[in-house]
Amino acid sequence: MADDWHALSVEEGLKRLETSPPGLLPDEAKRRLAQYGPNELQQLAKISPWKIFLSQFLNVLVVVLIIAAFISGALGVLKGQVEELYDAALIGVIVILNSILGFVQEYRAEKSLEALRSLAAPKAHVIRGGESVFIPAQEVVPGDIVVLTTGEKVPADGRLIESVNLRANEASLTGESVPVSKTTAPLPAKTFLADRRNLVFAATLIDSGRGKAVVIGTGMSTELGKIAGLVQQETSAETPLQKQLNRLGRQLGVVILAISAFVFVFGLLRKPGEIETLFLTAVSLSVAAIPERFGETSQSTTSAHSPRSAVSAAPSRMSPLRTVTPEIGAISSKSMAMTFPPGRTFPAATCDQLPGAAPRSTTVIPGSSKRSFASIPRSLNAARER
Numbered sequence: 001m002a003d004d005w006h007a008l009s010v011e012e013g014l015k016r017l018e019t020s021p022p023g024l025l026p027d028e029a030k031r032r033l034a035q036y037g038p039n040e041l042q043q044l045a046k047i048s049p050w051k052i053f054l055s056q057f058l059n060v061l062v063v064v065l066i067i068a069a070f071i072s073g074a075l076g077v078l079k080g081q082v083e084e085l086y087d088a089a090l091i092g093v094i095v096i097l098n099s100i101l102g103f104v105q106e107y108r109a110e111k112s113l114e115a116l117r118s119l120a121a122p123k124a125h126v127i128r129g130g131e132s133v134f135i136p137a138q139e140v141v142p143g144d145i146v147v148l149t150t151g152e153k154v155p156a157d158g159r160l161i162e163s164v165n166l167r168a169n170e171a172s173l174t175g176e177s178v179p180v181s182k183t184t185a186p187l188p189a190k191t192f193l194a195d196r197r198n199l200v201f202a203a204t205l206i207d208s209g210r211g212k213a214v215v216i217g218t219g220m221s222t223e224l225g226k227i228a229g230l231v232q233q234e235t236s237a238e239t240p241l242q243k244q245l246n247r248l249g250r251q252l253g254v255v256i257l258a259i260s261a262f263v264f265v266f267g268l269l270r271k272p273g274e275i276e277t278l279f280l281t282a283v284s285l286s287v288a289a290i291p292e293r294f295g296e297t298s299q300s301t302t303s304a305h306s307p308r309s310a311v312s313a314a315p316s317r318m319s320p321l322r323t324v325t326p327e328i329g330a331i332s333s334k335s336m337a338m339t340f341p342p343g344r345t346f347p348a349a350t351c352d353q354l355p356g357a358a359p360r361s362t363t364v365i366p367g368s369s370k371r372s373f374a375s376i377p378r379s380l381n382a383a384r385e386r
Contacts, residue, residue: 005159005187005216006196013159019143023127033140039140039218052106056099060253065095068283110334124155144215149210157222158213161183165209172203178206201379260286
């Protein structure tokens with residue numbers, strides 16, 4: 001599907017889709033359903049549970065625990081000491097439990113498609129052959145005329161052809177909680193996605209008013225479908241926070257091993273005859289100091305406090321809290337102002353004073369006019385599209 005629907009007039013949009021206000025005929029709707037497929041999100045990549053489980057053992061800190069378990073077990077077998085075998089078994093249990101917990105958490109996060117599907121509308125109110133009917137949302141096709149009323153979810157992406165005081169809540173897609181007023185007038189071709197007020201998007205909610213829209217995209221061709229495609233990619237780049245956590249984990253591992261080695265060497269200098277005891281002490285110190293659940297705990301905490309939206313439905317890959325904050329800027333809960341790294345230029349986003357809390361500072365980005373706090377999500381979206 002083309003990406004310039006917002007720039008077309010109502011007549012041009014209907015002509016391109018070969019449809020009209022009375023809607024498609026039933027036979028034509030069946031033909032298009034066979035051509036474009038059902039209006040639902042598709043599973044693009046298989047999730048391998050074994051791959052996720054085995055990846056839990058690749059952490060540097062977990063590898064140190066495994067090595068410690070092997071050392072304890074080997075000493076227990078060679079010297080016939082049951083205590084060493086108990087230590088090895090205990091470390092092994094810790095590693096396995098850690099891997100199981102990490103697997104459960106990551107597997108749930110990887111099942112992002114189910115989370116996105118839960119946002120979709122179950123039924124659609126359409127006009128076909130001049131008659132108003134309700135059909136399963138999966139049967140909506142490009143060219144259908146969708147009737148939009150207050151409280152209903154939009155079943156697919158559409159170009160508005162009629163709007164009467166229509167306002168849509170697009171928080172599930174853009175993260176902006178303020179309802180957006182809609183219009184049928186064409187917009188400039190370079191209008192950003194979040195500012196295309198003559199379009200409605202799948203899984204968004206009609207807040208008030210009524211209207212009609214011609215469907216321009218279904219299934220994976222919708223904006224929600226594009227998000228579903230991104231989160232199912234096999235190779236995904238680590239977010240800045242993930243990189244920082246991994247680096248911190250490696251640094252902790254090095255520090256812990258260095259301290260354990262120092263304890264072993266220092267004790268050996270004082271008591272050369274107790275090598276075995278000192279070695280076991282150093283191993284025990286390493287095992288006790290390693291935070292094996294450090295990465296998973298940080299990730300779960302971040303995911304739990306992420307905004308509820310389509311992009312946060314897959315927190316392991318597309319959490320805006322982990323991606324936007326380090327790369328674009330940070331929002332202070334006290335001042336409600338945005339702070340950007342040096343050398344970055346974005347559309348201006350300033351904050352109006354909130355009741356009962358005076359802002360400490362206001363950041364104005366050069367090169368553009370001021371906008372209210374409610375427009376910050378749009379500014380971030382515009383920055384990404386640049």
